[in-house]
Amino acid sequence: MKRKKYLIIIMIIGIAATAQSQIQHPTAWLRADSAMLNAAYWTDVSGNGLDATPSAGSMPAAFSRMNFNKCFEVGGTETFTLPLGINDSRQSDVIVVYETYDTTYENALWQVQLDTAKRIGQTTRRILNDNGQITYDTANRLKPVINYLAQSWRTPEICAPTLTLCAADSLPLYGRIAEALYFDRRIGDTAVIQWISYLAVKYGVTLAQTDYLDSRRNVIWDYTNHPDYSASIAGVGRDDSLDLNQKQTCFADNRMIIGIVETQNIASLQTGNNEDNPAYIADGDFIIFGMDGALPAVSEIYTQSGETYEVVGRSMAQVTGNAHTYGTLILLDTAVVETCHGASLQEGPVLLIDRSGTGDFPTGETEQVQASGTDSLGHYIYNGIHWDTDRNGRDFFCFALTMPDTTDTPKALAVDGGNNGTAQDNMANDGRRDAKSCVPTDPDNRTDNEKSPFPITHYRLSPNPNHGRFVVEVEYPEVQDVTVTVYDSDGRLLLTLSGKGQHTYRFENSVPTAGHYLIDISSPSEHKTLKMLVN
Helix, strand or coil: CCCCCEECCCCCCCCCCCCCCCCCCCCEEEECCCCCCCCCCECECCCCCCCEEECCCCCCCCEEEECCEEEEEEECCCCEEEECCCCCCCEEEEEEEEEECCCCCCCEEEEEECCCCCEEEEECCEEEECCEEEECCCCCCCCCEEEEEEEECCCCCCCCCEEEECEECCEECEEEEEEEEEECCCCCHHHHHHHHHHHHHHHCCCCCCCCEECCCCCEEECCCCCHHHCCEEEEEEEEHHHCEEECEEEECCCCEEEECCCHHHCHHHHCCCHHHCCCCCCCCCEEEEEECCCCCCEEEEEEECCEEEEEEEEEEEEEECCHHHCEEEEEEEHHHHHHHHCCCCCCCCEEEEECCCCCCCCCCCEEEEECCEECCCCEEEEEEEECCCCCCCEEEEEEEEEECCCCCCCCCCCCCCCCCCCCHHHHHCCCCCCCCCCCCCCCCCCCHHHHCCCCCEEEEEECCCECCEEEEEEEEEEEEEEEEEEECCCCCEEEEEEEEEEEEEEEEEECCCCEEEEEEEECCCCEEEEEEEEC
């Protein structure tokens, strides 16, 4: 009889909230950060006694960190084995959180041996089943990964099947493993979403195309209504049913750190573990952050009264429960500003927070926060940030800094950071100005539009960086024609796009290869240049 095999890496289903629902708990639950760790075995915290035995005879002494939580470093020889017993349902769901060190070599995740020839399991690229194998990826990802596999399988021919972590199909794991959950049954879509949401918040993993759910099925990240802010997702929060108490997180590929922490405890954000942070969060309180691109990327550019401002890190914060009462501290990597602006800024860029919950940053509802300084590890510090103070459920935020005028049409773009007499001279070496605020401090003789944090002319390049396909959006206050030209790093003209008779334009196109590009936007009133990186 033919049986189906199912692989679900990232779910794409949104689930409605039901406050009183309970989460299904695993048959075996191994966590590297558990206080119940024993020197001789990896304790199963599910309470079912399925402890994992390390191959070396004792647990690894050294811990690493994955989003401020402990994880085990494994160097290709360490494995962990736990007994399963006979699974009468002949079904299993396994979730593993891991990180590999390179993209070249296939790595093992886990395996259950059914007899001398048959097994089920998974590597970083293949599913193993009792009928063969299925390839699902061609390279490893150099970030923390949550991998979920649901399989049906035949009754084993050996009496005592075992689950082995960090080994599969004679392959080892070189990297880190933080958590593993085994279910001796199919748990269903809602439970999968709940568990991978918990793991995503804890280990800073971005889930694609799904709402995040807590153990009560409350939506703590609303992807359904805000899909544009899913390029990077991270958060803090507490869920006692899952033993989650995440007080700090790495955001935007570690370019930003956000934590519920007092200024005097900033060391826990720099080098400590999550458990070293003494801050308190109540059960059910979450703040989840999502970004529309990757840092360092210029999300948007605005022009006002002859000044041009880069806006980086356009993001959204969604608040659940009473998390609006917590003060947070943000550390922004100064390298983000150096990449976008050509040099670090003594005062740092201005943090803009749109309290309206619209993402439009309207006048009168946009708060400005100046960095209080820098830390010893090269971060701008923004402290005492409260989110969702008006209780509308969300805030939008970004960082604004001034940029130089780039009105000359580029001839070439240097990509090595050197001064070679090309357009690099215009882009990085002329007249950079410190950013103090993107709102003029002198209110005299200014219209309402001029007082707005987001000025009259609006340029947007997204996503940036990208994989070749991009969108350029331009909005002028009045109707006028526009021409968009795209140059490669050698100054060659690749594309010319134009529009007439509108005040809002949207151009979607692509370039064939990875590299650095310049995008010129010309109109009778203005001429601006955007930088684009294609991976």
